[in-house]
Amino acid sequence: MMASHASNDGMVFICAGLTLGAVVTAVASFLLLKKGRQEKAAQANGEAQHAIDDSERWPAGPLSIYFGSQTGTAEGFAKTLAAEGARKGFNTQVVDLEDFNEFQLAEAGKAIFIMATYGEGDPTDNAMAFMDWLKQAGKDASLASTGLRYTAFGLGNRQYEHYNRTGKATHAGLAEAGAELMFEYGEGDDDGTLEDDFEAWKEKMWAAVAPEAEGVPSFEADAAAPPEALLLAELPFALHFLSNAEAAALAPTPEYEAAASTRYYWQGRSATVVVNRELRAWTEDGGSTRHVEVSLDGTDLAYETADNFVVLPENPADAVEALAQAQGYRLDQWFTIEHGSGGDKAAFPTPCTVREALTRYVDVCGVPRKGTVERLAAFAADPAERARLARLVSRGARDEFRAFVTDARRTLAELLTRDFRSARVPLAHLLHAVPHLQPREYTIASSAAAHPRAVHLTVALLREDRGGGRRFHGLCTRHLAALEAPGAPLRALVRASTFRLPADDAVPIILVGPGTGIAPMRALLQERRHRRARGAAILYFGCRSAQRDYLYRAELEAFLADGTLTALRTAFSRDQAAKVYVQDRLREHGAEAWRLLRDGGAHVYVCGGTAMGADVAAAFADVAKDAGGLDDADAKAFMQRLHAEGRYVQELWS
Ligand SMILES: Cc1cc2nc3c(=O)[nH]c(=O)nc-3n(C[C@H](O)[C@H](O)[C@H](O)COP(=O)(O)OP(=O)(O)OC[C@H]3O[C@@H](n4cnc5c(N)ncnc54)[C@H](O)[C@@H]3O)c2cc1C
Numbered sequence: 001m002m003a004s005h006a007s008n009d010g011m012v013f014i015c016a017g018l019t020l021g022a023v024v025t026a027v028a029s030f031l032l033l034k035k036g037r038q039e040k041a042a043q044a045n046g047e048a049q050h051a052i053d054d055s056e057r058w059p060a061g062p063l064s065i066y067f068g069s070q071t072g073t074a075e076g077f078a079k080t081l082a083a084e085g086a087r088k089g090f091n092t093q094v095v096d097l098e099d100f101n102e103f104q105l106a107e108a109g110k111a112i113f114i115m116a117t118y119g120e121g122d123p124t125d126n127a128m129a130f131m132d133w134l135k136q137a138g139k140d141a142s143l144a145s146t147g148l149r150y151t152a153f154g155l156g157n158r159q160y161e162h163y164n165r166t167g168k169a170t171h172a173g174l175a176e177a178g179a180e181l182m183f184e185y186g187e188g189d190d191d192g193t194l195e196d197d198f199e200a201w202k203e204k205m206w207a208a209v210a211p212e213a214e215g216v217p218s219f220e221a222d223a224a225a226p227p228e229a230l231l232l233a234e235l236p237f238a239l240h241f242l243s244n245a246e247a248a249a250l251a252p253t254p255e256y257e258a259a260a261s262t263r264y265y266w267q268g269r270s271a272t273v274v275v276n277r278e279l280r281a282w283t284e285d286g287g288s289t290r291h292v293e294v295s296l297d298g299t300d301l302a303y304e305t306a307d308n309f310v311v312l313p314e315n316p317a318d319a320v321e322a323l324a325q326a327q328g329y330r331l332d333q334w335f336t337i338e339h340g341s342g343g344d345k346a347a348f349p350t351p352c353t354v355r356e357a358l359t360r361y362v363d364v365c366g367v368p369r370k371g372t373v374e375r376l377a378a379f380a381a382d383p384a385e386r387a388r389l390a391r392l393v394s395r396g397a398r399d400e401f402r403a404f405v406t407d408a409r410r411t412l413a414e415l416l417t418r419d420f421r422s423a424r425v426p427l428a429h430l431l432h433a434v435p436h437l438q439p440r441e442y443t444i445a446s447s448a449a450a451h452p453r454a455v456h457l458t459v460a461l462l463r464e465d466r467g468g469g470r471r472f473h474g475l476c477t478r479h480l481a482a483l484e485a486p487g488a489p490l491r492a493l494v495r496a497s498t499f500r501l502p503a504d505d506a507v508p509i510i511l512v513g514p515g516t517g518i519a520p521m522r523a524l525l526q527e528r529r530h531r532r533a534r535g536a537a538i539l540y541f542g543c544r545s546a547q548r549d550y551l552y553r554a555e556l557e558a559f560l561a562d563g564t565l566t567a568l569r570t571a572f573s574r575d576q577a578a579k580v581y582v583q584d585r586l587r588e589h590g591a592e593a594w595r596l597l598r599d600g601g602a603h604v605y606v607c608g609g610t611a612m613g614a615d616v617a618a619a620f621a622d623v624a625k626d627a628g629g630l631d632d633a634d635a636k637a638f639m640q641r642l643h644a645e646g647r648y649v650q651e652l653w654s
C-alpha cells in the first residue's frame with residue numbers, strides 16, 4: 001500500500017496511507033498538485049472506487065473519536081487512540097468537535113470523547129457548540145434509538161475549582177441523551193499524572209471495547225521492529241518537496257481548509273513591538289518582568305480593554321538550526337502537504353519552508369510527553385539508543401521518564417540533537433508526531449479607549465533552574481523578551497476576555513491583581529481615568545518586595561493621586577518576617593469589602609495564579625462570614641450569586 005522515501009533532494013515524495021481509517025488507497029503524484037485542490041479531491045474520490053472491502057479491512061467496524069481541546073493535548077490523545085484503534089481493526093476517524101455533526105454521531109456506532117476543561121470549568125472553544133447541543137439532546141433523548149455506544153475521558157487540572165467539569169458533563173450528557181456507556185468514564189489530572197491516567201484508562205478501555213484484538217503493538221513492545229512497520233501506516237498525509245518556482249506557483253492553503261484546533265496560524269497577524277522594557281527595579285535574582293507595547297498599525301486587529309492578546313511564539317533560530325543540521329533537513333527547502341479524502345484539515349498553511357515549519361508550527365522546543373517520544377523513538381539507528389529509548393517509554397520506567405525528560409525539562413530538540421543523536425526522523429514523521437506550537441495568552445494591560453492602536457503587555461519571564469546546571473526558559477516569554485523595540489514583528493491575535501467594567505461608573509470595583517495579575521487592573525484603571533469615573537475603586541496589589549518587583553509603582557500611585565483609585569492596598573510578602581499576601585490585606589479590610597459588595601453592588605476582578613485565586617476566593621467567603629455574619633452555606637451561596645451575576649470575574653493560570 002505504501003512506498004516511502006524521505007529525502008530533501010528535489011521533488012521527492014512520501015506516499016503513505018492517506019487517511020488513517022479511511023478506505024482510500026491513493027498514490028499522490030507531484031503533477032496532481034498543480035491541478036488545484038478541487039481536482040485533487042475529485043481524483044481522490046475516483047480512486048475510492050478501488051477501495052478494498054470495509055469489513056475485511058476494518059473487522060471491528062467504525063469508531064469515531066471526538067476531541068474538545070484548547071491547547072492540543074486532548075487532540076494528541078485522540079490521535080493516539082485513532083492509531084491504536086486502527087491497529088485493532090477499527091475504522092477510526094478523529095473528529096474536531098468544531099466540525100461536529102449530530103447526524104454523523106447518531107450513525108457512528110461507537111464513539112470516544114476526549115474532553116478538556118478550560119476557562120472556569122468551561123468547554124474548550126471548539127466544543128462550545130457541541131456542549132450546547134448536548135444539553136438539548138439530553139432533554140430530547142436525541143440519541144435514544146441510535147444504538148450509539150460511547151465512552152469519555154476528561155482532561156483537567158485539580159488546581160482549578162471545577163475539576164474536569166467538561167469531561168463529566170459530556171459523560172452525563174451522552175447518557176442522558178440515550179447513548180449507551182461502553183466503558184467507564186475516565187479522567188486525568190494535568191497537575192502531574194495526566195499521561196499516566198490516560199494510559200491506565202485506555203489500556204482497560206481497549207480490553208473492554210476490543211477484547212478480541214491483539215495488544216496494541218508499541219515501540220516498547222517491539223523495540224527491534226523497523227520504524228516503517230510501526231509508524232508509516234500512521235501518516236495521514238503526503239509531504240511533497242517543491243522547488244522555489246513550484247512553491248511560488250502554488251496558492252497558500254485557504255483558511256476554510258484549516259483544522260479548527262490550529263486555525264490561529266491563519267488568523268495571526270504580524271504586529272510590531274514598539275516598546276520592550278524591564279519593569280522590575282531589581283533583577284539580580286534572575287527574575288524579570290517586561291512591559292511590552294505592540295503597535296496594531298497596519299493590521300486589522302482591534303481590542304477591548306483587558307481583552308487577551310494571543311501570541312504565536314517562535315522557536316529560537318539556534319535550536320531550529322541545530323535540529324535541522326542533526327536531522328539533515330534543508331531549512332530553505334519548500335514543501336507542501338496533501339491530505340487524503342478522509343476529511344482531514346490542514347494543520348498549518350503550506351507551501352512553506354522547512355525553517356518556517358520548524359520555527360512556527362511544531363513544538364520542537366517544548367518538553368515532550370511520553371507519547372511523542374515513543375512515536376519518534378523507533379527512528380533511533382543505534383541499538384544502544386534504541387534500547388534506552390524503549391526503556392524510557394516503557395510503563396515500568398515512568399519515574400525515569402519523569403526525571404530525565406519532564407522534571408529536567410529536556411526539550412525534544414535537545415533529545416534529538418544531544419541525547420539520541422542516531423535518531424533520524426523523516427520530516428513528515430516529525431511534523432506528524434510532534435504537537436503543534438500553541439499560542440500563549442497575555443491579558444492586555446492597556447485601555448482601548450486610551451490606546452486604540454496599541455496593546456500593552458506585562459510579561460513575567462519564565463526561567464527555572466532544573467538542577468545539574470540545567471535552566472529551562474519558557475518558550476513564549478523568551479521569545480517576547482528577545483524582541484527588539486522598536487520594529488520587531490510579533491504574530492498575534494486578540495481574544496475576548498471576561499473583564500468588563502460595570503456600565504455605571506458609580507458602581508464600586510475591587511481589583512485583586514498581584515504580580516503580572518496587575519495587567520488587566522492597569523487596563524481597567526486607564527479606562528476609568530479616560531472616562532473620568534469617580535466611584536470607589538480599590539486595588540490590592542502584591543509582590544515580594546516594594547524595592548524590587550513592585551510593578552508600575554509610579555503609575556499606580558498616580559492613579560491614587562488623581563482619584564482614579566480610591567485605595568491602593570499592597571502586600572509585600574518578603575519585606576517583613578511574616579509573609580503577607582493580598583488575601584490577608586483583603587481580610588483586614590473585610591468590613592469595607594462587605595459594605596461595598598452588599599450595599600454598593602461592587603464588582604470584583606481577580607487575576608493571576610490559580611493558587612492565589614483560590615486563596616482570594618476563600619478570603620471573600622470569610623469576609624461574608626466574618627463581616628456579613630453569614631454561615632458557611634449562605635457564604636457559599638453568596639459567592640455563587642456573585643459569579644452568576646457576573647460580579648466576581650477572574651482569569652487565572654497555573
Ligand atoms: C488567560 C490567560 C492570561 C494570561 N496572562 C498573562 C499575563 O498577563 N502575563 C504573564 O506573564 N502571563 C500570562 N499568562 C500566562 C502565559 O500565557 C504563559 O503561560 C506564560 O507566559 C508562560 O509561557 P512560556 O511559553 O514562556 O512558558 P512554557 O514554555 O509554556 O512553560 C510553562 C510552564 O510549563 C512547564 N512545562 C513545560 N513543559 C512541561 C511538561 N512537559 N510537563 C510539565 N510541565 C511543563 C514549564 O516548566 C513552565 O513552568 C496568562 C495565561 C492565561 C491562560
Ligand SMILES: Cc1cc2nc3c(=O)[nH]c(=O)nc-3n(C[C@H](O)[C@H](O)[C@H](O)COP(=O)(O)O)c2cc1C
Pocket residue numbers: 068069070071072073074075116117118119120121122124155156157158160161162163164165190194652653654
Ligand atoms: C486557562 C486555563 C483554564 C483551565 N481551566 C480548567 C478548569 O476549570 N478545570 C479543569 O479541570 N482544568 C482546567 N484547565 C486544565 C486543562 O484542562 C488541562 O491542562 C488540559 O490538559 C488541557 O488540554 P488541551 O491541551 O487539550 O486543551 C485549565 C487550563 C488552562 C490553561
